[in-house]
Amino acid sequence: MDISDFEGATVTHDLNAPVPEDLSESYDLIFDGGTTEHIFDVAACMDNLNALLAPNGVISACSPGNNWFAHGFYQFGPELVYGYWKHGCGFDVLDCVMLPEMPRDKELKILDPAIKGVRPRMRGKMPSQRVYLYYEVRKGQHAHRWKRALQTDYVRKWRDYEVASDNDDGEFTKLRQTHAASSSNEGAIQ
Template identity: 35%
Template sequence: MGIDCTIMGELAETSRRFTPMGRSLMLGRQEMTVSNNPLRRPYNSKKRYQRMLDRHQVDASIEDIIQADGYSETLFDALGFKDIETLDVLDYELDPERGGIIHDLNKPIGPELEEQFDFIFDGGTSEHVLNVITSLENIYRMLKPGGRVLGVHPLNGWPAHGIYQFTSELVYAFWKHQCNCEVVKCLALSRTPHLFRRDLHDPTVTGKNNRFRSVLSPWLKTPACRLYLVYEAIKGEGAEMGDAPQQLRYNITWKESASKTGVRQ
């Protein structure tokens, strides 16, 4: 998807709380979507990017961050994710000097990549991988204990963008309930900065599904704007991948049914 002004804000917010001591990785070499025409794309103008940097107290100028090739390594360096590496399925986008890791996320990683990274950025890559669980398991296995992943994926208003459209159910089911990781944040965020932002909870804690109303009308259940799903998870020292859980909201229904009927589900 690339790193627009809104996604950069989430990266900057994470960088204020976490600085990796070891290797960092982005899945797919991410471009920056800085617009040179503020009338056409006002929310990705250089001025908007600079305001986001200033808001998160990043001591850098957007002019210094922009790379001639349009990619984002300089941005990651400015945020504290030094010498970030790239994993991709092909090498045609890789920088010849930096290189990268060539691997198809449809397939399990080899032992040489296990527990190698303190930080992994999945900026809209996993939803393009058919074997999506293998892809997520690869991310989990590549993280060191104590490492964290920041994921940004289309949630609403992106039909046929990828093979899948991720939801908060997937985030909590995989990272929290299967992998025993801590989900630091999970939210729905409008592509247009500051228009829509809602925390998405774990339904097994609240007993309710995640729902939100439109910013234009309380009768519409879906906001009338494009939304990102943004999540951050930490692989704790004692994290261990377990069996795949059932969909979380059905667990709630089954437990309610069992309490009424006395039949064990």
């Protein structure tokens, strides 16, 4: 799929706009090897990937993570994986790593920031070269279209404080409860 068939795409579509209904849940595997950073409306793009993916399907992505200045619109971090895919859409995270472009530096597994309530600490771990965010997520039985995605470490900090209204949909309250429950798994690093 691409916005144009200049590179041989068999399906042409602008991922800034909703995908046609006839493509809904059509794919068991979606590989993003460098597309999403070029789509200005990231929320629409990610929602489209969710819509295109069949139940139990997997999204495998290798996106710019650091030192990709001027490559596309965005560089992505682990909040895309955990704040959006896991907590915002209920997907299962199969893998999330910082993957350096050059093999001399090792990949670094990144765990859910909601578990510790702090952002991944990358000081001294981030190489000076370009780095990818590589992740795999599965559309499991609890997956859904997103209603709200919030930065995971803040959600944990907010759990004992007054927060903005849910607009009566209850999603933020459920998200806070999910984060509170996951905080009992304190054995994880990062």
